Amino acid sequence: MKILIVDDQRSGRRTLRQILAALDEVEVLEAVGLDDAMVVVERSAPDLLLLDVRLSDDPRDRGGLEILRRVRASGRSTPALMVTSVSELSEIREAMRLGAQDYVLKDELCPEMLLPIIEGQRERLLLKGEVVRLRERVDRTFGTKALLGSSAGMERVRRIIERVAESSKTVLIRGETGTGKEMVARALHEMSSRRGEPFVAVNCSALPGTLIESLIFGHERGAFTGAEKRMRGQLELAGAGTILLDEIAEMPGELQAKLLRVVEDRRFRPLGAESEIPLRARVLAATHVDLEKRISEGRFREDLFYRLNVVTVHVPSLAERDADLIELLLAFSAELPRKLRYTDDAIAWLVRRPWPGNVRELRNVVERLGLLADDDLIDVPTLEELARERPVVDATAEIDRLARALLALPERLGSKLRVIERAVLHHAIESCGGNKAAAARLIGVDRKMLERRWDRHTGEEPPSSRRMSMPTPMAARHLGEEPPSSRRHTPANGTRHLGEELPGNRNHTPVSLPRYGGEEAPSTRRQVPPRDHDDA
Ligand SMILES: Nc1ncnc2c1ncn2[C@@H]1O[C@H](COP(=O)(O)OP(=O)(O)OP(=O)(O)O)[C@@H](O)[C@H]1O
Numbered sequence: 001m002k003i004l005i006v007d008d009q010r011s012g013r014r015t016l017r018q019i020l021a022a023l024d025e026v027e028v029l030e031a032v033g034l035d036d037a038m039v040v041v042e043r044s045a046p047d048l049l050l051l052d053v054r055l056s057d058d059p060r061d062r063g064g065l066e067i068l069r070r071v072r073a074s075g076r077s078t079p080a081l082m083v084t085s086v087s088e089l090s091e092i093r094e095a096m097r098l099g100a101q102d103y104v105l106k107d108e109l110c111p112e113m114l115l116p117i118i119e120g121q122r123e124r125l126l127l128k129g130e131v132v133r134l135r136e137r138v139d140r141t142f143g144t145k146a147l148l149g150s151s152a153g154m155e156r157v158r159r160i161i162e163r164v165a166e167s168s169k170t171v172l173i174r175g176e177t178g179t180g181k182e183m184v185a186r187a188l189h190e191m192s193s194r195r196g197e198p199f200v201a202v203n204c205s206a207l208p209g210t211l212i213e214s215l216i217f218g219h220e221r222g223a224f225t226g227a228e229k230r231m232r233g234q235l236e237l238a239g240a241g242t243i244l245l246d247e248i249a250e251m252p253g254e255l256q257a258k259l260l261r262v263v264e265d266r267r268f269r270p271l272g273a274e275s276e277i278p279l280r281a282r283v284l285a286a287t288h289v290d291l292e293k294r295i296s297e298g299r300f301r302e303d304l305f306y307r308l309n310v311v312t313v314h315v316p317s318l319a320e321r322d323a324d325l326i327e328l329l330l331a332f333s334a335e336l337p338r339k340l341r342y343t344d345d346a347i348a349w350l351v352r353r354p355w356p357g358n359v360r361e362l363r364n365v366v367e368r369l370g371l372l373a374d375d376d377l378i379d380v381p382t383l384e385e386l387a388r389e390r391p392v393v394d395a396t397a398e399i400d401r402l403a404r405a406l407l408a409l410p411e412r413l414g415s416k417l418r419v420i421e422r423a424v425l426h427h428a429i430e431s432c433g434g435n436k437a438a439a440a441r442l443i444g445v446d447r448k449m450l451e452r453r454w455d456r457h458t459g460e461e462p463p464s465s466r467r468m469s470m471p472t473p474m475a476a477r478h479l480g481e482e483p484p485s486s487r488r489h490t491p492a493n494g495t496r497h498l499g500e501e502l503p504g505n506r507n508h509t510p511v512s513l514p515r516y517g518g519e520e521a522p523s524t525r526r527q528v529p530p531r532d533h534d535d536a
Contacts (some may be wrong), residue, residue: 001122004029004046006037006067007083008055011321012106016050016083019111023118034063034070041078048121050082051100054092064089069386081111141188141400141509148331149324153316157184164311170263172248173286174310175315178360181286182246184313188284189242197241197434200234204252211405213255214271216245223272238281248308249289249300260304272468283308318355318362325351325362332363343379350383423456425450468512 003026007013013030020028029044031037032054040046049071055063055258068080082095082103092103102117136145144158164171165188173181182201189199202216210224218233234243246249251259262268263283267276283306294300318325326347334342343352355361365386375381406416424443428450440450 001025001048001049001123002027002044002046003050003184004031004037004040004044005050006031006033006055006064007050007052008032008063009052012052015109016114019109019114019236020118022111022115036068037067038070041067041074041076041366045076046078047125048076048118051082051095053082053084053088053095062091062094065094065098068095068100072099074357081114081117081121081122090488113328131418134335134491137449142183144187144191147180147183147187147323150327151316151321151323153321154324157313157315158187160311160313161187164188166193167311168282169310170283170285170308171311171313172291172305173284173313173315174291175288176317176356176358177288178358179288179315179317180359181288181315182244183245185242185244185284185286187207189282191197192242192282194241194282197239198240199242199244200281201244201246202234203246204255205247212251213258216255217258217268218270218273220270220272223270227272230270230352233268233270235262235279235281236270236277240280241282243281243283245283245285247287247289248285249287249291249294253299253301256301256304260301260307263304318358322351325355327358328362329366332366333370336366338370339376340373341377342365343377344385345380346378418457421453425457431455 001023003020005013005016005020005028007030009014012139013032017028017030019443020026020337023057029040029046031040041049049067051064051067053064054061064082064084071080077099080095080100082092082100083106084095085106086091095103101121104114104117106227144161147158147161161184171188173184175181182469185201186199189195202211202212214227214231214233216234218231218236219227220231221227245259258268260289262279266279268279269276291300291305294304295302318328328345329350331341333342350362357364368386369378369382372386375382402420406420425439428442429436429440432442436450436454439446443450
């Protein structure tokens, strides 16, 4: 800690220096008058000023106050202690107005009086440093600093975030899947004064309509069958923070109307509640869908669109900012425990390759290289081998979403693991036209296991009849079955490869699940659960 003593009297400076000698890790600087004090402030940036009020024999001299005034005018908030006499009461008041932290009377100057004040200042300084460091860490994790990329597109995104973070207006964040929309939402929250409050993100496509409504709005006990206790909705849990409505395009029509009222009136009513609750949180919405098209098809409310779209942040796809690719590649590689390097050709190969999954996909590829590459120097053959042999679609996000949706379903459904197993088996057998050997290959288990497990389910009623009040297409998707109209077939090996197109709309495109069992289950982000050994 650097302390600057400013006193025109040598004896005064000596007394203070002797008292301060009792403190560890303190560097004492001295100045006798206004000008040299300002030079020391500029040059050495002291952490604390000990200022004598009068700096000459002239009884009208108020040099100590003038120093404080100039320090504040230069934008510094360096704490100051005034060293003064009882007769200078009005000067003490003036010093306090100028932001001095405390004062000590010359007649009472002793270690017992001065040192606790200085220790208090030192503690405050340490805390302040800690807060600044934590803030920086949060900014690097969640703020605009976390959003890598120095392309003009990303600079524009950062500028908009900084400009609108403090406002409470709704923001619509648009961009292809994996471009970083949720990171933008986080940054908007972290850059605002709401940062101390919760940030909650609700995926509007993850649950069937009735469940998403109760998740967002909350419900009273007894509001519907199965509502055994009151549940606070995300609008309430967000407090005075931020709520992100992700995948807003997937919100069911009747909920869109309800949300419109919430955004307009800033009040909401939990299901079954008699009174409304004021909305304190800021609402953000994100989508990768062409909302204008949805409006023209009558699937998204135009009035809600305009309400949400007060400010739009368009997060560019990787193709729109391929200048960022190398920066992202190197940044993600630097996070790995091993030091990967890339040949120029490998970088050119990666730059040329399409990235339909955008930054998320790039991160996944780097993580896979970190796990699978034999050599630290990545060349084109390594990338090509990875592309040929290793499935690159990361289905873990999809699996997580599915698991969350399943867990939120009413308990009356019975064993949720059996529900999911039945859905997987049913879908695989059906999509292979009843060929169980192909279905077993598709799932990644042997045929006998598939048959054994399927036999256990065939006595049961189909899952659809036990699905309670969920709207069918969405519920079907979340139970692993697609409605017939949208049914598509996945390749028999159930995988996609580097270079193949990834799902643009993850809600409507079947995702290839990693294979459990015989082959390695490649997971690039999180570990996929291992195979169920008890039945192997
Ligand atoms: N600019 C960026 N800098 C660093 N990492 C990024 C950036 N953009 C995205 N990512 C990474 O990509 C992943 C996906 O980001 P995010 O979830 O914010 O995308 P999204 O657009 O919301 O995706 P989705 O539409 O699928 O919900 C994150 O894990 C993050 O690590």
